[in-house]
Amino acid sequence: MSLTVVGSIAFDAVTTPFGEREKMLGGSAVHFSLAASFFTDVRVVGPVGEDFTEIELGVLENRGVLTEDIERVPGAETFFWKGHYEYDLNTAHTDDTRLNVFGDFDPKLSEASSSADVLFLANIQPDLQRRVRAQCQGTRFAALDSMNLWIDTARDSLCQAISEVDCVLINDAEIRQLTDQPNLARAARLVMEMGPKAVIAKQGEYGAALFTPSGFFALPGFPLEDVRDPTGAGDSFAGGFLGYLDGESGPIDELALRRAMAYGTVLASFNVEEFGTERVARLTRDEIDSRMEALRTMTDFGVRNA
Amino acid sequence: MSLTVVGSIAFDAVTTPFGEREKMLGGSAVHFSLAASFFTDVRVVGPVGEDFTEIELGVLENRGVLTEDIERVPGAETFFWKGHYEYDLNTAHTDDTRLNVFGDFDPKLSEASSSADVLFLANIQPDLQRRVRAQCQGTRFAALDSMNLWIDTARDSLCQAISEVDCVLINDAEIRQLTDQPNLARAARLVMEMGPKAVIAKQGEYGAALFTPSGFFALPGFPLEDVRDPTGAGDSFAGGFLGYLDGESGPIDELALRRAMAYGTVLASFNVEEFGTERVARLTRDEIDSRMEALRTMTDFGVRNA
Numbered sequence: 001m002s003l004t005v006v007g008s009i010a011f012d013a014v015t016t017p018f019g020e021r022e023k024m025l026g027g028s029a030v031h032f033s034l035a036a037s038f039f040t041d042v043r044v045v046g047p048v049g050e051d052f053t054e055i056e057l058g059v060l061e062n063r064g065v066l067t068e069d070i071e072r073v074p075g076a077e078t079f080f081w082k083g084h085y086e087y088d089l090n091t092a093h094t095d096d097t098r099l100n101v102f103g104d105f106d107p108k109l110s111e112a113s114s115s116a117d118v119l120f121l122a123n124i125q126p127d128l129q130r131r132v133r134a135q136c137q138g139t140r141f142a143a144l145d146s147m148n149l150w151i152d153t154a155r156d157s158l159c160q161a162i163s164e165v166d167c168v169l170i171n172d173a174e175i176r177q178l179t180d181q182p183n184l185a186r187a188a189r190l191v192m193e194m195g196p197k198a199v200i201a202k203q204g205e206y207g208a209a210l211f212t213p214s215g216f217f218a219l220p221g222f223p224l225e226d227v228r229d230p231t232g233a234g235d236s237f238a239g240g241f242l243g244y245l246d247g248e249s250g251p252i253d254e255l256a257l258r259r260a261m262a263y264g265t266v267l268a269s270f271n272v273e274e275f276g277t278e279r280v281a282r283l284t285r286d287e288i289d290s291r292m293e294a295l296r297t298m299t300d301f302g303v304r305n306a
Numbered sequence: 307m308s309l310t311v312v313g314s315i316a317f318d319a320v321t322t323p324f325g326e327r328e329k330m331l332g333g334s335a336v337h338f339s340l341a342a343s344f345f346t347d348v349r350v351v352g353p354v355g356e357d358f359t360e361i362e363l364g365v366l367e368n369r370g371v372l373t374e375d376i377e378r379v380p381g382a383e384t385f386f387w388k389g390h391y392e393y394d395l396n397t398a399h400t401d402d403t404r405l406n407v408f409g410d411f412d413p414k415l416s417e418a419s420s421s422a423d424v425l426f427l428a429n430i431q432p433d434l435q436r437r438v439r440a441q442c443q444g445t446r447f448a449a450l451d452s453m454n455l456w457i458d459t460a461r462d463s464l465c466q467a468i469s470e471v472d473c474v475l476i477n478d479a480e481i482r483q484l485t486d487q488p489n490l491a492r493a494a495r496l497v498m499e500m501g502p503k504a505v506i507a508k509q510g511e512y513g514a515a516l517f518t519p520s521g522f523f524a525l526p527g528f529p530l531e532d533v534r535d536p537t538g539a540g541d542s543f544a545g546g547f548l549g550y551l552d553g554e555s556g557p558i559d560e561l562a563l564r565r566a567m568a569y570g571t572v573l574a575s576f577n578v579e580e581f582g583t584e585r586v587a588r589l590t591r592d593e594i595d596s597r598m599e600a601l602r603t604m605t606d607f608g609v610r611n612a
Contacts, residue, residue, distance in 0.1 A: 017488075087488035130512040144365040182323075182393035184511070205490070206512040209526060216604050218526030220515060258607035298522050299605055301564035 003246040004034045004113045006045040006132045007122025007235070008102065009052070009070060012276060013082040016089065018228040021114045022277040025041060025056045028122035028145070031232030034280045035239025035267040037063040037118075038288060039247035040127040042239075043113050045132070047101040049077035059281050063166075066198040069113045089230045090204040109135045117245040120238060122163065123147050126157040133164050141252055143167035143242060145234065163195035169238050172201035172209070187213070197296050198257060200236050200241070210261050217258050223296060224268035231270045236280060240267030266291045309552040310419045311338045312351040312438045312539070313407065313428025315358070315376060318582060319388040322395065324534040329363045330582040333385060334428035336449070337538030339587045340431050340571040342426075343369040344594060345553035348545075349419050351375045351438070353407040366588050379407040395536045395578075396510040415441045424552040426544060427471070429453050430561035432463040439470050447558055449473035449548060451540065457484050469501035475544050478507035478515070487551025491517070504563060506547070508540050516567050523564050526600060528575035534582040539574045542586060548572030574599045 003199045010027030014020060033042040043066040048056075051252045060067050080130035082096035107128060114135045121129040121144035129144055136142065139225065142165040150158045151174060158178075162168055168175075168191055172184055181187040186201040188211035205227075209218040245252055248259075266288055316333030322324060339348040345348075354362075358378065366373050388402035413434060420441045427435040427450035435450055442448065448471040456464045457480060466482070468474055474481075474497055478490055487493040494505040496518035505517040506574040515524040547570035551558055553566075572594055579585045 089488070100570050182395070183531060183533065185531045189531070203512060206509060207524070207526070209529070211529075216529045217607070218513070218529075219606065219607075220513075220524030220526070223515070223517075223522045223524075225491045225495070227489065255502060255607070296608060298524065300524075300608070301523070301561070301568050302602060302606070 001040050001071055001246050001249075002042045002043065002112075002116045003040050003118045003120070003242060004045060004109070004116035004136065005029045005036070005045065005120040005122060006033065006129075007120070007124055008079050008229065009046045009048050010079040010081055011051070012231060013096075014229055014231050014275060015082070015084040017085070017087055017230050019275060021275050024247050025059055026081065026231060026276050028124075028232075028235045030060065030277060031280070032058060032120060032239040032272060033065045033233035034063050034277055035157055035236040035271070036243030036246070037065050038267075038283070038285055039243035039263070040118075041066060043069055043116065045107060045109060045113050047071045047073050047079075047105050049073055049101050051123075052078045053098075054176065061103055063281065065192055066112075066258060067242035076101045083231070085230065089227055101274065107132050107135075109246075110187065113303050116215070117141070118242050120242050121141070121145070121161070122235060122238070125160060126150050126161040129161045130164065133161065141166050141242070141245060143169060143238070145169050145238060146174065147171075148174055159194060162191065167197055167198040167200065168196050169200040169202060169234070169241070171234070172203050175199065175201050185216070186210070200261070202237065204233075207265060208237060208261060210257060212254060212257065214254055217261060219261055219265045219295070219299065222265055222275065222291065223298075224269060227272045230272045231276065235273050236271035237268040240264040262292060262295055307346050307552050307555075308349065308418075308422045309342055309346050309424045309426070309428040310351060310422035310442065311335045311342070311417070311428060311545075312348045312413055312435075313338065313426070313430055314385050315350065315352045315354050316387055317357070318537060319386070319402075320535055320537050320581060322388040322535050323391070323393055327602045331365055332387065332537060332582050334430075334538070334541040335579060336366065337541035337582060337586070338426060338428055338545040339371045340369050340583055341364060341542040341577070342549030342552070343371050344573075344589070344591055345546075345549035345569070346374060346424075347355040348549065349375055351413060351415060351419050351421065353377045353379050353385075353411050355407045356381065358384045365503065365583055369587065370486060372418075381533055389537070391536065395533055398537065408427050409562065413438050413441075418460060423447070424548050425449070426548050427451070427467070428541060428544070432456050432460050432467040435467045436463065436470065442495070447472050447548070447551060448535050449475060449544070451475050451544060452480065453477075454480055454483060463502060468497065471502055473503050473504040473506065475506040475508060475540070475547070478509050481505065481507050490515070491522070506567070508543065510536075513542060513571060514567060516563060518560060520560055523567060523572045525567055525601070525605065528571055528597065530575060530579065530605075533578045536578045537582065539578050542577035543570035543574040546570040568598060568601055569594070572601060
């Protein structure tokens, strides 16, 4: 069991109605790997600049994330994203994006990274996703995330990338946009016809829905009275989801996918409680199990009390 | 066991991307009572005009709905609503509303109507809701629906009406608007502090969430590849929900509310498959039970297969 994630390692500047941070650790691969680290060995692949210090590396390593494949680019700065949220925390408004080290990133995976059982291609340019995918031939399960930017600017490459993975996790509006199909169930079926056997529609505070050839499954977002920063929620979901699938020894069947959805929901819910990685960095397995049990209780209507 | 609903009985003109109807039976009390009729005896209270014929009455009576308390107003026309939907079926665009008989409606309930065990105050002016509520003193459970119009124009009366019922069912955006609180969990708690012990946030295709003092429960919308007309989905949900609660002999506890949410979800899903009342008018109990079982399967992640 081993899990490789390729994606952004970033500094984020984030303002929400509940506070702000000028420069904090972020990025899709970071949120993903912290969440997945509770279930399996995670290896992060991605570039950082000279401004990336032992402090940020320590956040990952304290959770046991394997960081040897983080590539330090001399004379360059780490990917930077600045954004803010209004009271509607479902919508991120981007104020600045500096690709920095990501501009010339050409992923070359180590032997250890490329032999992963499970692979996550976080939301990066689809050509890059495909170059990584081509280096990982022995995966049990590969998944990708994407976004409207790539649907607009690199649709053909994205469709090809999708055809090469087992699972797609994207926002539900983007599934509709990608397929030009307003009905989500139909849109998900069209994505499955491209190749993947599972499609996960991320729905922000409404949770997430799983479409497979054999069924449909959905979970609400975990209800929280205090949501401070939704940045990274989707990647934390993916980390809980794929981390669980890799960590479990059993087959990746319908029920495993559903339980993985529940772990994804739980990890995403912790992520948004505080800024950036602050909450997940000090999360415990007991807290995860306890919220998992709460989620199960919240979705049960099958049996009446005696 | 007996259920009274007060609300609109209407003619609707509806256009969706999948077809149109120039004048069809509609209205909140109609959609509600057809859905509830599968579980209990439903009595409809509301005015109609001289244009309301035996054909429309027959749709209700064929489902066993008790129509003696429908008030026929001489020389007047039935409430009329005209609207359309774009590809985003979550948003209804109103093109015309004619109150007609509803302009002077002053509900006076019969002995049979006012002695109901369960009462639903569908989305009408809150002063009217309160006048009806005052006539029904022996209810086990009373619920109301409302909308942004009344939050804007009759907030005090609406808050008073809310304080007099056991359960509020409104769209989640309206719960936030009513309480001026963007976080749904907090907003629901504020509504409970007004009096109700249950708050249901209707979330369109994302389903519905139930907040009670003891817990949270949510169900996704039933995934459908063919949604033709969402008009009346919320009222069909309420009908399945309250119909089940009235029809069951047991206590209205947390589990009963959850099972009622599931029946609401199922009835709403049938409602949207065709225009107006067309689908629910010929629905069978077997179809309901079968979809209920499918919904249960779709939300189960508790037990791994052997």
